[in-house]
Amino acid sequence: SAVISQKPSRDICQRGTSLTIQCQVDSQVTMMFWYRQQPGQSLTLIATANQGSEATYESGFVIDKFPISRPNLTFSTLTVSNMSPEDSSIYLCSGEVGGGETQYFGPGTRLLVL
């Protein structure tokens, strides 16, 4: 199965600051995705990170708040900007690894904003 890693695994941040989360895949993937899981909730897609083009954001999410980079086919970053306590969530990246259609998830980043 695929190996997807994320850094950091968890962080506690002060409101108004920004945090960049890294996602590394052990093989090339065309599309990578960033999801948010708020406490007690299911996963919600933030954006699709495409290599060589701007990320595609879902309704309710904007680039200024969640800028995404995708410099190559194995790596992506998500920044949570100007954080508030409402941004406290688990942030997960995923990708269809191995050329198949199955989407695998990274271990997640647990963010707490005080």
Next chain:
Amino acid sequence: EDKVVQSPLSLVVHEGDTVTLNCSYEVTNFRSLLWYKQEKKAPTFLFMLTSSGIEKKSGRLSSILDKKELFSILNITATQTGDSAVYLCAVEGSNTGKLIFGQGTTLQVKP
């Protein structure tokens, strides 16, 4: 609007029981339905279903899809305490790779 609904939202059983988890969906241009198990942070992949009527099986877990009635079930037989988790159903539509998740079913298996 694309939608995935799971039921029940929570379930408490005893070891050895059999459980059936339900997932219904309304999605444009259905591509696949996936089941995941989430214990702490990352969802771990269980099954991907694309065709109706073909059961997928892995040990005590099995799943089947009905594309006519737009639902899937996940069965777990002879449940164990290690099966306690949130089970997530997700559907991919429109060939985009994006997954739409249901609310999840929280399963608790008591000794």
